Amino acid sequence: MMRTMKRFTPLFFAVAALVLAAVPAFAAEEGAHGGHGGFPTGQVVATVINFLLFVGLLVYFSKAGVRLYYKKRSETLNEAVQKAEAALTEAKALHEEAAARLAQADDEARRIEDNARQAAEEHRREIIEYAKHQAERILAETEAGLQAETRKMTEELMRELSEHVVEIARKRLEEKADASAQRSLVNDYLSKGGEA
Numbered sequence: 001m002m003r004t005m006k007r008f009t010p011l012f013f014a015v016a017a018l019v020l021a022a023v024p025a026f027a028a029e030e031g032a033h034g035g036h037g038g039f040p041t042g043q044v045v046a047t048v049i050n051f052l053l054f055v056g057l058l059v060y061f062s063k064a065g066v067r068l069y070y071k072k073r074s075e076t077l078n079e080a081v082q083k084a085e086a087a088l089t090e091a092k093a094l095h096e097e098a099a100a101r102l103a104q105a106d107d108e109a110r111r112i113e114d115n116a117r118q119a120a121e122e123h124r125r126e127i128i129e130y131a132k133h134q135a136e137r138i139l140a141e142t143e144a145g146l147q148a149e150t151r152k153m154t155e156e157l158m159r160e161l162s163e164h165v166v167e168i169a170r171k172r173l174e175e176k177a178d179a180s181a182q183r184s185l186v187n188d189y190l191s192k193g194g195e196a
Contacts, residue, residue: 011055
């Protein structure tokens with residue numbers, strides 16, 4: 001009750017000030033209409049008392065409804081504040097969870113990128129190593145082929161040279177043999193005395 005009175009006290013003083021401010025206007029109006037020339041204090045006091053009684057009755061009979069309205073309004077606002085606080089707490093938790101997930105995703109992306117970079121570097125090394133082995137194999141095969149070809153050509157040249165030397169020797173021997181054989185025939189003929 002005391003709290004209600006405290007709430008309505010400023011209203012009471014505001015109404016009282018308005019009524020007191022209106023008193024000179026009532027007096028002037030009364031004088032303008034041919035009144036008795038005096039201030040109708042009784043009428044003003046009666047009006048103020050009636051108004052105060054009206055406000056008092058209004059407060060007395062409506063205080064339960066007003067109190068109930070403000071109580072419900074207070075409960076509604078408290079519920080709204082609690083819901084807002086719960087929503088804020090949930091939003092903060094979701095934000096923290098999303099931030100953690102984002103950090104995890106960033107870490108995972110960096111890890112994947114590092115793995116891909118390492119795999120690419122390893123693949124590049126493997127390709128270079130394979131190319132070196134292939135080049136060495138091709139070089140070795142080429143060298144072996146060249147050595148075999150050189151040996152073959154050397155053998156063929158030696159064979160041809162041997163054949164040519166043998167041919168030259170045979171021709172010289174034939175020439176010598178022919179000259180020698182002719183001399184021998186001539187000598188035999190002459191020694192037999194030209195008898196044929």
